[in-house]
Amino acid sequence: MKNDVKSVLLSEEQIAKKVAELGAKISEDYKDKNLMLVSVLKGSIIFMADLMRSITIPCTVDFMSVSSYGGGVKTSGVVKIIKDLDIPLEGHDLLLVEDILDSGLTLSYLREILQQRGPRSIKIATLLDKPERRQVSIQPDYVCFTVPDEFVVGYGLDYSERYRNLPFVGILDPKVYSGE
Numbered sequence: 001m002k003n004d005v006k007s008v009l010l011s012e013e014q015i016a017k018k019v020a021e022l023g024a025k026i027s028e029d030y031k032d033k034n035l036m037l038v039s040v041l042k043g044s045i046i047f048m049a050d051l052m053r054s055i056t057i058p059c060t061v062d063f064m065s066v067s068s069y070g071g072g073v074k075t076s077g078v079v080k081i082i083k084d085l086d087i088p089l090e091g092h093d094l095l096l097v098e099d100i101l102d103s104g105l106t107l108s109y110l111r112e113i114l115q116q117r118g119p120r121s122i123k124i125a126t127l128l129d130k131p132e133r134r135q136v137s138i139q140p141d142y143v144c145f146t147v148p149d150e151f152v153v154g155y156g157l158d159y160s161e162r163y164r165n166l167p168f169v170g171i172l173d174p175k176v177y178s179g180e
């Protein structure tokens, strides 16, 4: 599995340090609010698991699953809700927890439909930001790392559902997907 990774972009230690810092910042920023963490499955599960444990204020946690069609490297822009939230959003200060903000299409769609359900506020926390690839105007409120325009895997991020279990973030060797 590690042979498919061209280079390690972010080590376990680098990630752990940033996520802990972010958790402390969110705990401070939301101390007088009603924090609800919403994670978009599946890429953000590991980030969510680490981030929620570094948050020291009361919060609720929920998951939803939005899928872009197809399992390859490119986002189609068309998304469908596979699993919706269980908890009503009214009165909550929502923090969307994402693995990576790439074209921004997924999150801008999601933010719009969640906004219509009347939460008190919505913000975005992303582990990785790839601003060079943005197709819509959307800015994350919290970012752990800004990354170059390369396809990355690990720490939850996949290529065709694989490599999520790598403990670091690595650049996928293009040989893995060049046959596509």
Ligand code: IMP
Binding pocket: 043, 075, 098, 099, 100, 101, 102, 103, 104, 105, 106, 107, 150, 151, 152, 153, 157, 158, 159
């Ligand atoms: P966006 O809609 O283009 O912003 O990206 C949505 C989803 O595409 C992310 O949540 C990821 O699941 C996936 N994605 C985008 N870039 C990468 C990458 O470099 N590696 C793995 N998944 C990615």
Ligand code: MG
Binding pocket: 043, 158
């Ligand atoms: Mg994915």
